[in-house]
Amino acid sequence: MPTNIRLMTAEDLDAAMELKDAEGWNQTRDDWDLFLRMAPASCLVAVExxxxxxxxxxINYTNRVAWIGMMLVNRSYRGQGISKMLMKAVIQSLNRVASVKLDATPAGFPVYRQLGFEEEYTLLRMVATSPEVPDDWKTGxxxxxxxxxxxxxMSDIHDLDKEVFGADRTDVLLHNLRSLPPLALGIVDATGRISGYQMxxxxxxxxxLGPLVANDDATAKLLLAHSMEKCSDVSWVIDVPKKKQxxxxxxxxxxxxxQRELFRMYLKGNGHPGDTSRLYAICGPELG
Structure with a gap:
């Protein structure tokens, strides 16, 4: 039977979790619920x-930037053009958005280039089990x-995040805040406002871990050091700009x-790039 592309429903989430688990991805059922809630017209499934x-x-962030993620195809059905069908359908559903972005794996990079995406910069996915702050680390x-x-x-974080990311993603920030409250930390400046944050x-x-926004390396290190002290016996993943050596x-x-490189890419121009100079960790390839 031909492949049918349709809107995802809550009844599809068990199957979506199975696809995700088969690839060893990290998302939870709560994450899928967030995608469905934020993007009911752009969460799609391929059915055979x-x-x-x-x-x-x-996810459409206020028609400024849209974020494409959770591109998954059952391994037994690959090579049939399903991923391109899904991509074309989701891009069409986001036709009102000024810029469409994604973070591509090395395998996906050439596919997205064929669809017209251009590279913006490179990210590094980094992982650790029970990381520790170096003994000689000091901060000012x-x-x-x-x-x-x-x-x-949230008002301060909203304003700062919009500057750095390029669009309003308050719902995503609230999702992270509720997911792990102990690791939601901020830096207060001399005026009492939040000048950097981590979730x-x-x-x-x-x-x-992410997003992490800071004015300098020392501030970013301080935020992450606090988190490592709070949760020392867990496995971590963080996606960071490669240029911040x-x-x-x-x-x-x-x-x-x-663990691997990821390539941030955009379609239809990059009119809302944000401020990557203050970006130390993205929210994740599925969220931006």
């Missing part, structure tokens, strides 16, 4: 013989300026190692 064999999700940032975040700080969320394999080297000194 009444079986879900592929997924994709496209006072620990007293680190605050535990809650919903009362994380639970995963099926790792604690996924000092930051990458420090993460390696904590016990992180590079």
């Amino acid at each position: 013989d009444d079986k879900v064999v592929g997924t994709v999700a496209g 940032v006072s620990k007293e300026r680190v605050k535990k975040l809650d919903v009362s700080h 994380a969320r639970k995963g099926t394999r790792y604690v996924h 000092g930051w990458v080297s420090w993460l390696e000194s904590c016990g992180f190692h590079v």
